[in-house]
Amino acid sequence: MNNQDKLKLSQNIAVIAGIFCAAVALLLLLNFWQISKTDPIESKALEALVERLKDDANNEELKEEIRNFDLLARKAYFNSQWQVETGAYMLLFGAIVLAFALRVYYSAKSKIEEPEKVLENEIASRIIAQKGIIIVGAAVMVLALLASFLSVNELKTYDVNALVADNESSTEDAVEVINVAPAQATTNEASEEVAPGENETSEVAIDGTATEATPEETASETVTEKTVAEPKPAAASSGPSLADIQINHNSFRGPLAQGVIKHKNIPTEWDSAAGTNVLWKVEVPKHGFNSPIIWGDKLFVAGANEASREVYCYNRNDGKLLWTGVADNISGSPATPPRVTDDTGLAASTLTTDGNAVFAIFGTGDVIAFDMNGKRLWARNLGVPDNHYGHSSSLITWDGKLFVQYDTNRGGKVMALDNKSGETVWETQRQAKISWASPVLAEVDGKYQLVLTADPIVAGYDVETGEELWSVECMMGEVGASVGYADGIVVAANEYARMVAIDIRTQETLWEDDFYLPEAASLLAHDGLLFAATSYGVFVCYDLKEGELLWEDDFGSPVYSSPVLADGKVYLMDNDGVMRIYEFSRELKKVGENALGEMSGPTPAFADGRIYIRGDEHVFCIGK
Incomplete structure (x- = not known):
């Protein structure tokens, strides 16, 4: 493969990789925006259902609706997490390919014996445009990677000690043992009271x-x-x-x-x-x-x-x-x-x-x-x-x-x-x-x-x-x-x-x-x-x-x-x-x-x- 072929191939790969990175980055940012609007632990709709249950505590259908709603919300959230994590790896891969292709492209271009003759102001314009594209592209990729990192790790910071049950004063329903046969008292060994200290x-x-x-x-x-x-x-x-x-x-x-x-x-x-x-x-x-x-x-x-x-x-x-x-x-x-x-x-x-x-x-x-x-x-x-x-x-x-x-x-x-x-x-x-x-x-x-x-x-x-x-x-x-x-x-x-x-x-x-x-x-x-x-x-x-x-x-x-x-x-x-x-x-x-x-x-x-x-x-x- 001669130098001209390397130049053309690397240029095509760089363009494809650049388009791929831009598309994945935009999708990651959109996905992050969607996830940031959704709390997997709390939701207004779920809170409304729970409020209804307070007024109708024995409504089994409402209880089942609450369970199903919560389950579906969590599954949708975790599915989005997986998509973002996968997208981050895809973006990283695309960026590596893009960087490698650009390196090959500029290396091949520098070996061309007769560079094109262009005016100084045209060269300056191209340099400014290239720098602008690189800066914008890098900013989008950095934001996308940051968004994916924040999305994937959101539930890993779930603090179980901070989410303890907050109502210890609720009374316990009375329990009645069905007397199929007379219930025995707890054995002496099992009912030993805890001594002081x-x-x-x-x-x-x-x-x-x-x-x-x-x-x-x-x-x-x-x-x-x-x-x-x-x-x-x-x-x-x-x-x-x-x-x-x-x-x-x-x-x-x-x-x-x-x-x-x-x-x-x-x-x-x-x-x-x-x-x-x-x-x-x-x-x-x-x-x-x-x-x-x-x-x-x-x-x-x-x-x-x-x-x-x-x-x-x-x-x-x-x-x-x-x-x-x-x-x-x-x-x-x-x-x-x-x-x-x-x-x-x-x-x-x-x-x-x-x-x-x-x-x-x-x-x-x-x-x-x-x-x-x-x-x-x-x-x-x-x-x-x-x-x-x-x-x-x-x-x-x-x-x-x-x-x-x-x-x-x-x-x-x-x-x-x-x-x-x-x-x-x-x-x-x-x-x-x-x-x-x-x-x-x-x-x-x-x-x-x-x-x-x-x-x-x-x-x-x-x-x-x-x-x-x-x-x-x-x-x-x-x-x-x-x-x-x-x-x-x-x-x-x-x-x-x-x-x-x-x-x-x-x-x-x-x-x-x-x-x-x-x-x-x-x-x-x-x-x-x-x-x-x-x-x-x-x-x-x-x-x-x-x-x-x-x-x-x-x-x-x-x-x-x-x-x-x-x-x-x-x-x-x-x-x-x-x-x-x-x-x-x-x-x-x-x-x-x-x-x-x-x-x-x-x-x-x-x-x-x-x-x-x-x-x-x-x-x-x-x-x-």
Whole structure:
């Protein structure tokens, strides 16, 4: 290529790059202006709806309208953020290309032997024009980059402590326990009153005695952003076996949090209004969106409000309340809980148990352990989650360790705590943004790993050391659905993003889809099939390995609960409290529909011959 060709090519590239940069810069400025006019946390329309609700507090339709309005406003805002961030990178790329092309152009032009003869005043005019264009162009690009920076980082400065609930004087509605059987009083161990001075302790030791906290210990307890935590040996007890876990329902979505239940004789028909196949129901004292968990004859749920956080243990055979554990007097716990949305609350995370203790985490960042009789073992605060909806990632335990996914606006991390003491075994920082999804245990070539999903990565971690084993960058937005896992394949998805199937051994992407995407309902994968439920009421089945859509059922009701496979059938509860039951099949075969009689968002739990469902107010036991 001769000098003249280089001159012409570089000139054309510079012109194209200049036009591209100008167009992107103008779009960024327009987008910034639009975002600056929109506050994702507050809006006049939303305030007007809330004012209407004060005059009509029991209007459920108005409540749902407020929730939907807030959800749509936030999603639109975050989508605009992504556009601005992408545009900034495009502008930066265009500017680099433009600068390089101009450098080549002027270098080639200087080598031309006979420059054009022009008058001095013409040369001066050209120089002034060129300088003007460069100055204006640079100013536009600088403004655009500044606008993109300000837009993208607006919610990263969200101060959770400044947005605490501002009304602590609201009275609590009276709660009446349904006397299916005479309710027992709280056991002596669970109802021990806190002795004077005990509210000044930082952590409850394993033997239940309080240990006084020094100022240094208190300060270190509230630090949440550690770069690396030294791995410590796990507790001597390796925890229950897989067989023990499979005959119980010890975590969100059952054994290993995969949504596959081994129990048989699960009922498919009931009538809550008539009481048919409803063995008992009991009102839960405090509200929560966490799912029931089961070990032996005991069932556990949690509830919370601004005043207190509590764990409840019921006899799963007759619904008797056995004990109540209160999460209080925890060093670092905020005096006033953070602001959370109504559809998350302070008790959204499902508990877990290893058969020796039950573990809970609340939206305040408090983690607490009780033994199976309600005796408090230990408690600690992980730092108040910087989260504009509220914390909802559920707990899971394996091999003597309690795993906590703690992805917030301040950054992501995953932790393993010792089941017996609550001390940190290991802690791994993640290159991830905030997530509401929960960890899943996956067995790969005889070893277990923890699989997490967030924006932008899906990743696996060694359960013993916390080492990141693999990572695939494929997600975006507000990730709420946990992954599905089966046959060495991990499937992750998020609404307004994509669904991605990943070979866990090679990290190869097997297939992608962007049509039917879940918002909150986790994915169910098993034996060559994948099931997903959208928030707008479409339930679909895919071929797990190929990604082929096999069937869909559009029932139109919103869904937050996750599908669960039990006894050869897939159970899916919608938010209206209707359980839809399908054959586990490559063809659409609906077994039945059963109404609970009240709203329900949590995922049900299963035991032999029974289903345990948490509604807005009650826990129901369904059985023949």
